[in-house]
Amino acid sequence: MAINRNILESIGDTPIVEIKQIDTGLCRLFVKLENQNPGGSIKDRIGLTMIEAAEREGKIKPGGTLIEATAGNTGLALALVAAQKGYKLILVVPDKMSQDKVFHLKALGAEVRLTRSDVNKGHPAYYQDIAERLAREIPNSFYVNQFQNPANPLAHETWTGPEIWAQMGHDLDAVVVGVGSGGTLTGLGRFFKRVNPKIEMVLADPVGSVLTELVKTGQMTEAGSWLVEGIGEDFVPDNCDLSLVRAAYPISDKESFFAARDLLRTEGILGGSSTGTLFAAALKYCREQTTPKRVLTFIPDTGNKYLSKMYNDYWMIDQGLLERPREGNLKDLIS
Numbered sequence: 244m245a246i247n248r249n250i251l252e253s254i255g256d257t258p259i260v261e262i263k264q265i266d267t268g269l270c271r272l273f274v275k276l277e278n279q280n281p282g283g284s285i286k287d288r289i290g291l292t293m294i295e296a297a298e299r300e301g302k303i304k305p306g307g308t309l310i311e312a313t314a315g316n317t318g319l320a321l322a323l324v325a326a327q328k329g330y331k332l333i334l335v336v337p338d339k340m341s342q343d344k345v346f347h348l349k350a351l352g353a354e355v356r357l358t359r360s361d362v363n364k365g366h367p368a369y370y371q372d373i374a375e376r377l378a379r380e381i382p383n384s385f386y387v388n389q390f391q392n393p394a395n396p397l398a399h400e401t402w403t404g405p406e407i408w409a410q411m412g413h414d415l416d417a418v419v420v421g422v423g424s425g426g427t428l429t430g431l432g433r434f435f436k437r438v439n440p441k442i443e444m445v446l447a448d449p450v451g452s453v454l455t456e457l458v459k460t461g462q463m464t465e466a467g468s469w470l471v472e473g474i475g476e477d478f479v480p481d482n483c484d485l486s487l488v489r490a491a492y493p494i495s496d497k498e499s500f501f502a503a504r505d506l507l508r509t510e511g512i513l514g515g516s517s518t519g520t521l522f523a524a525a526l527k528y529c530r531e532q533t534t535p536k537r538v539l540t541f542i543p544d545t546g547n548k549y550l551s552k553m554y555n556d557y558w559m560i561d562q563g564l565l566e567r568p569r570e571g572n573l574k575d576l577i578s
């Protein structure tokens with residue numbers, strides 16, 4: 244393997260691994276390890292492509308400031324890219340986000356502006372509205388806005404999609420994805436429709452998100468809440484083209500967390516919470532098929548960030564997702 248000139252060249256070209264220890268019915272199930280990107284998630288790809296597109300279009304000049312409203316993986320990806328390319332980065336972050344995430348972003352050199360979590364769109368303290376306002380006020384700044392930026396789905400249409408197609412030897416029947424911004428769904432959906440329209444895009448959606456019902460009946464329902472991070476919606480982002488989805492599976496937090504924990508124990512793959520949702524939906528899809536199929540899903544981010552959450556039995560018990568043992572002490576359960 245060639246030596247990369249900088250860390251940004253290490254983004255992408257992630258391995259695909261076949262699931263061998265878990266029952267996948269008549270299907271073969273493959274997972275793409277996006278957790279192996281340098282920033283730890285699939286978002287590194289769009290962090291890079293959204294900034295390079297803005298550079299090409301003259302929307303950002305050397306020494307400029309990038310602005311985004313997120314404490315998630317997109318923030319980490321942008322911090323990585325901004326540091327390498329010499330941009331300033333301001334992230335507007337709702338104050339419910341974990342301190343660890345904020346520390347991580349600051350360590351990468353981002354300026355973090357905390358704002359209230361308890362207000363909605365239209366309120367002056369709403370994090371996305373603050374980001375928009377900052378971009379208007381700060382000269383030579385660019386509001387990245389992954390929910391509307393066309394370079395987000397384009398990254399997956401022109402990069403992730405062709406990469407998968409080549410790795411799978413042009414032989415694939417279904418792809419299981421989650422929706423955060425919708426970039427992965429829309430970009431891959433467009434690419435696979437072009438190369439082979441028989442390939443099914445399958446949605447893995449947290450229970451409480453409005454998307455499954457929209458796919459199945461076209462009805463908008465009231466959103467609930469869920470613990471899985473990075474996916475599930477209470478609205479449909481501009482970058483999310485639901486018409487590309489053929490089947491949708493609602494997955495509970497409990498199913499998601501247990502699926503991620505099983506994946507680690509049996510296959511040795513440390514994924515994040517959305518990994519669990521995708522993997523649980525992929526297994527359901529695989530087990531329902533009556534003919535053999537080749538199915539791919541993702542490990543969108545690393546499980547390192549969730550060691551004190553879903554991988555921690557105490558936390559699982561506190562959430563009511565794991566039963567306290569009747570006999571013996573908790574220590575025995577953990578070891």
Ligand code: PMP
Pocket residue numbers: 284286315316317421422423424425426427428472473474515517518543544
């Ligand atoms: N999983 C995780 C952990 C994420 O952070 C995201 C993005 N928020 C996704 C999945 C979904 O990706 P997309 O934004 O492309 O819909």
